Amino acid sequence: MIYRAFFHLVLRWLPAELAHRLAFFALRLLVVVPGLAWLFSRWLRPSAPELRVRALGLEFPGPVGMAAGFDKDAEVYQALAALGFGHVEVGTVTAQAQPGNPRPRLFRLPADRALLNRMGFNNHGARSAAERLRGKRSVPIGVNIGKTKIVPAEQATADYVASAELLGPLADYVVVNVSSPNTPGLRELQAVEKLGPLLREVRTALDRVSPARRVPLLVKIAPDLAEADIDAVTDMALELGLDGIVLCNTTLSRAGLHTAAAKVEALGAGGLSGRPLRERSLAILRRVRARTGERLVLISVGGVENAHDVRERLSAGATLVQLYSAFVYEGPFLLRRIHRALRAEMAR
């Protein structure tokens, strides 16, 4: 209620990235003011054993995590855990620091409960994220890695390996991101001829730097892949012994939007997230689960907004669920609402 009023009165009039910075500042307070995160977590974190999920050799206090892209530099994962997220996927982190695309690069489409972004992996680089990941954590922290923009395609593998070596030992799981639409050429890495060798090298690197603990490795795919390509990536994930798939990233499609086409076009290039992604993300989940049986961990993301969506994903075979856009529209108490509704339903 309070957040929704604040959103309508204040946040929605600010440029989207400025609103994001403000929210981020509030979350930083939770991290730096002693005792504040503890207080919030007493209030908001899921404590019900029936919400717990065991996967990837880890214990998740709840099924819903924060998707990659919100905490790109691993700055506020403790605060997000205090708000009730059962895991946080930090990143995308690239081996080298980079500024991302020029602003404006993040937009809200309230009529569609969607966001459009072309951030372009703005982040401080793997070394800086590694420093921050040494902090205390109360939920599993995944690290999503991507390619540095200025690194040529032929050197992409070495670039991912550099990030994996620095971040793997500090990550509860690692996700290779080959599905962002905002780094030129990145999505071409989803072709199995390229993806296979890349994932093999990252796997080897993780085993080299973390010999005592096998770091789970997942790949994150785009919703715009053709069905045959989704099947091919799924088969390859099984063949390579990957631990799972995160499905899916933002879409290039602009189909079925309520926002006026001219307005959408004026915003320019970028990946769309939120409600318009819901059906596609769910369909991909069903397809991949049917193909893998119980063999892979599937993290479903895209258009999840409430407890109904979470339950639907879990019933469709998701091991875990993530969200990002709905958090922007619904605010800091979203997770508490979701957990309450899930518990009430379980009790029934």
Ligand SMILES: Cc1cc2nc3c(=O)[nH]c(=O)nc-3n(C[C@H](O)[C@H](O)[C@H](O)COP(=O)(O)O)c2cc1C
């Ligand atoms: C502003 C913004 C930045 C994002 N940055 C990343 C990123 O760096 N890496 C990544 O894998 N996904 C990124 N994503 C995609 C999300 O992780 C997620 O896959 C997508 O937003 C769909 O979930 P949603 O509908 O709940 O937002 C980003 C999404 C948004 C809205």
